[in-house]
Amino acid sequence: MIDATHDPARTSWVASANGHTDFPIQNLPLGIFSPPGGQPRGGVAIGYEILDLGAALELGLFEGTAKDAAQAAAGATLNALFALGTAPRAALRARLVRLLDANGAERATVEPHAGRLLHHAADCTLHLPAAIGDYTDFYAGISHATNVGKLFRPDSPLLPNYKYVPIGYHGRASSIRASGFDVRRPNGQRKRPDEAEPTFGPSRNLDYELELGIFVGPGNALGEPVSIHGAGEHIAGFCLLNDWSARDIQGWEYQPLGPFLAKNFITTVSPWVVTPEALAPFRIAQPARPQGDPAPLPYLLDANDQAEGALDITLEVLIETPGLKQKGLTPHRLSRGSSSDLYWTAAQFVAHHTSGGCNLAPGDLMGTGTISGPTPDSFGSLLELSQGGKAPLTLASGETRRFLEDGDTVIITGRATREGFVSIGFGACRGTILPAHG
Template sequence: MIDHTHDPAAKSWVPGADAHADFPVQNLPLGVFSPAGEGPRIGTAIGNYCLDLTGLAPMLPLAVREALTLPVLNPLFALPGDARLALRHALFALLTDEAHQSAVEPHLYLADACTLHLPFHIGDYTDFYVGIHHATNIGSLFRPDNPLLPNYKHVPIGYHGRVSSVRLSGTPLVRPKGQIKGPNDPAPRYAPTQRLDFELEMGVWIAGRNALGETQPIAQAWNRIGGLCLLNDWSARDVQAWEYQPLGPFLAKNFLTSVSPWVVTAEALAPFRVAQPARPEGDPEPLAYLDDPVDRQSGALAIALEVRLASRAMREAGQEGMLLSKGQATSMYWTLAQMVTHHASNGCNLAPGDLLGTGTISGPASGSEGSLMEITRNGKQPVALPTGERRAFLEDGDAITLIARAERQGFRSIGFGSCTGVVEPAL
């Protein structure tokens, strides 16, 4: 799966692309953008530019040309993986060979002058819970002697989320209202959440489809992973605490889910596939349908993750966001392939553009927690900001930024861009 497009020495003629932290020519993520005053079209990010693939279609492989005519990625990700690989090879050739510069350059637009859009028409959204350190941290707050529920190490747990409120990075977060009942309150009340939180996740975009009733063998599950993005599963913890029994998350999580705009493709991530960490001694082995030797050897991803918080006062003072968390995607207990396979194991039909969230990715060490609820121990240990402010949970005006970069020795690192959101007062 690793080929010439991953060569760390490869150079592009696009100005600044070789030095770009996220989008060198080794990346070539896919998305949907609009140049100023024009309509949306499919593109790729290269350095500080968006390349119009719809306009460039006559120079691209015949197999993908029709799929590039619509301003969503669903038709492209409905094609066999070989077609998207051919597209990647063609783009790499066009952007590295100066002989093509004059023909390609008219299709480049400065990214700062473009508007980005949701890359897919999302049919369904499922959020998993595969970050075992997050599950342990949260469980220990309420069940210190038994933080993990009995099924956690046997089954990739997930729940179906709300598609209509999945929005692009940068969409403001209006503080949600809901029913809240504290442990000493005589009755619930309807009020704005006071325990607003972020959750650091990766989003998985599905490629291809399986028919209703058809399962997805784990050995072929990576064929169904079109690419990844960053995902913030914003959560109202006080609403969640009252409503989640007995059916799980509902209004505490469906008011906004933020995703980053660029899809870093499975093909681009090939060099960053690494061994899934071995399960601790004594843990149950996965059931046969969730077990595959190749997935054990290369089912995890070497992706570094960060979360930064900037209050309104920090931004007004010109201060950068404060680092809240720094960890690795290898901290997931279940792999992406296991997520996909389990989702379809009952015959559930997955379609191009369906979105899977990994669940919050926290690491084992202090400073690698993927939510404020963990960092502050459910608000009992507030974080001190550079301005002297303190945060137990998010306040109005706070900006959260998620950052991810795939890094592995011997390869050019590639990034995901960022996933941001600013909290606005309740309506």
């Protein structure tokens, strides 16, 4: 619901929040941080600062439901907050807006404690926002699925089940890391068409995948499915996600059970969780399916979800290479697309995931799958941009890339904009490639 917390006229006494591209007072994403010499704790991004929820509690700034939510969010993970659901999370947001409002009645009480409440984000370490028990990666970017399908099945790029089932697989949660963690090039078996036998060694075709991440809120009991009509209540927030992929390793190993070493070496997420409440102004109708496509089966179909279950977020991928840095050039933009290219909504992910009885838990993570648009400037992977490596990209530095090379840094950003509202963002999701071991 759009409410007073989204008022575009609202500003904060935290001056850096006003006009901040990602973290104005209208956003207030949640995360886990460590100040210099301190332990991990819950915080809220506001401009270039982080509000310490534990310190705010010690000052007695919360009461009632908002206090319950702040206490749940003040520890070393956000799992306890996610478990509380929508109402406490919304109460916390409303209270934070009042505390940080430049024209709020409580500014005179709160601002004198800024030195205790706020930490400079640049001085802090950001951590994973939750203890992630399980990770599921979907394949809901229809343009990406079509583009990749054309590389291998030109006459039939989408398999018959694609438009009926939200395709997904269970990934490895232990290797998920927060933005900034280096990416070690994986070793594995790979086999080129001109090779008689596979060899073991570093991935030759290392790639990124542009995705959104979805954190699960309240879970469900084993054997008890979540209805599509209430699935949105089980979503705690969103982040950016890069599900790094070793394309050559995957091409050899994925049949018949799917990717293994090609995908389990690392997944990177942005550390701030943007709440469904902050994203309320940027909800849009799920794009109409092309004529002839089947309607979702009844267990996946809800009128409200179809009317406002999609998000309008502009997503960009940039690359920073040794050559670009040597020449003093800024990161090169590889693509710019939109989250509206997803064929399924987040609520449909939850409903389908639990439809067979699978239990989700607070802090579980789901990836949307690679998000690509219909044109090359919006493709969400190098596999698509380089046509499987056959058409290398030329960067502003003169360097070329088929796939990622050691020393490259991939940076994903996301920003939600709508006329009449203040834009909000996610912060960066970045990782730098290190050479493989051995």
